[in-house]
Amino acid sequence: MVERRAIRALILTPAREVLLMRIRAPQGGDPFWIAPGGGMEPDETQEQALKRELAEELGLLQFDAGPILWRRHHTFNWGERRLSQREQYRVVHVDRFEPVMSDEVEAKVFQAFRWWPIADLARTTERVTPKTLAAILDAYLSVGAPDPLPEEEVLVD
Template structure:
């Protein structure tokens, strides 16, 4: 039986003034591609805002930004190779001008094979899987009504 690795993570919903959202396409061996917001694991006792800054620098080359409101939390389980994870993610809004992503982490570059700025309409019509599945709806709600009173909590999703 495989032990489950529990970890905390942060992700950024990067939004331009035109309401475009930056997503990364993940390509894992033997699995369908999927799109996800930039971010990743919190290291040790690292504060969430520090982890978010580190992850955005590594994954997309963004360093000059202020984290916005916490929009939602998601807990999900997934496998990478022989390892099984249960990950709790915090999603923050980050408003930024459009930029060209540049990855500095060579290890992550082996599975992250594309970046794309998506309009809300494009997100709603995207046929590839998106994690979380309700990302377009939650972003749309945030843009129409502002941040929730408290972060939404999404049910556990399993790959």
């Protein structure tokens, strides 16, 4: 079991859209939509890791990281490895832009980017992770960042 820390960005536009990436796990299975971001290097802060990940995965260089909205401890298979990943999801407000994938490793599982209207997330039949993403974003846009943060979601696949 590989233990890993990860940081993800909930990238929001003024038009209430969120940027997600469609990927497929290296071992196959149905594709799913995730927030950009990924594993943190041992010596990185959250901010450093988020800047690196968003530059590599989106070409996004200028942004301010907002508050943490959600946390998850996810245990899952990724290729030949079993990961125990603790994730934090931070909000990032931006104007809409055209993302460009430049991460060679991520590009192997990447399929598409999509700016999702937040209202569409709750009724989509496509697989979106986290499953409660629409509710997380609706709550943030209605009342702001949670204080205190809710308990970390635990998910084992």
